[in-house]
Amino acid sequence: KQEVTQIPAALSVPEGENLVLNCSFTDSAIYNLQWFRQDPGKGLTSLLLIQSSQREQTSGRLNASLDKSSGRSTLYIAASQPGDSATYLCAVCFGNEKLTFGTGTRLTIIP
Amino acid sequence: DAGVIQSPRHEVTEMGQEVTLRCKPISGHNSLFWYRQTMMRGLELLIYFNNNVPIDDSGMPEDRFSAKMPNASFSTLKIQPSEPRDSAVYFCASSLRDRGLLNTEAFFGQGTRLTVV
Numbered sequence: 001k002q003e004v005t006q007i008p009a010a011l012s013v014p015e016g017e018n019l020v021l022n023c024s025f026t027d028s029a030i031y032n033l034q035w036f037r038q039d040p041g042k043g044l045t046s047l048l049l050i051q052s053s054q055r056e057q058t059s060g061r062l063n064a065s066l067d068k069s070s071g072r073s074t075l076y077i078a079a080s081q082p083g084d085s086a087t088y089l090c091a092v093c094f095g096n097e098k099l100t101f102g103t104g105t106r107l108t109i110i111p
Numbered sequence: 112d113a114g115v116i117q118s119p120r121h122e123v124t125e126m127g128q129e130v131t132l133r134c135k136p137i138s139g140h141n142s143l144f145w146y147r148q149t150m151m152r153g154l155e156l157l158i159y160f161n162n163n164v165p166i167d168d169s170g171m172p173e174d175r176f177s178a179k180m181p182n183a184s185f186s187t188l189k190i191q192p193s194e195p196r197d198s199a200v201y202f203c204a205s206s207l208r209d210r211g212l213l214n215t216e217a218f219f220g221q222g223t224r225l226t227v228v
Contacts (some may be wrong), residue, residue: 010169020165034216036219042221042222043219043220043221043222044204044219045141045219046216046217046218046219049143049215049216061225089154089218091154098156098159098167099133099144099156099217100156101153101154102153
């Protein structure tokens with residue numbers, strides 16, 4: 001069964017620190033991987049998309065990496081800010097366009 | 112583009128009533144997805160369409176759920192009859208599947224929060 005796991009479920013970090021969120025998946029034959037953020041009561045906002053042929057993607061203070069062989073992706077957030085507080089979701093496209101989501105990491109940035 | 116548009120944003124209905132959720136995907140996108148999010152089960156894919164054709168409906172929980180996509184700019188998810196356990200947030204998403212079969216980013220709507228009492 002193709003599964004996506006995100007650990008820890010919750011993380012609290014003081015403002016200004018750099019942090020890493022983790023995502024692991026059970027099948028290395030992926031098409032792409034996408035990171036989203038979700039604010040309470042809101043929809044999902046796409047942050048970064050990594051195609052299977054890529055190793056990393058960057059957008060501003062965010063950097064996502066992909067290691068298919070080990071079944072892992074990380075989302076690095078530099079110089080964290082209170083506005084970064086949200087739930088971060090990893091989603092893997094194993095094929096045929098279907099996105100399988102992890103359960104998310106709820107991030108709190110402490111001012 | 113205004114993004115993926117869902118309506119209504121909130122729906123409260125009584126058990127046994129029919130509920131219809133609506134979605135307008137991003138113009139030019141050819142894939143559309145319906146997801147359900149609950150605290151217990153997280154985000155679950157219910158059904159997805161490519162070029163208006165249902166490709167995989169294996170996530171639809173039971174026959175009370177049905178989805179249609181009559182054209183490239185509109186889709187509906189219907190629950191008839193509704194039950195309290197259907198209470199959840201329902202998201203619609205769209206993306207573009209190009210000729211190389213590479214998928215672009217999936218963009219999500221704001222969701223419909225359904226409460227069945």
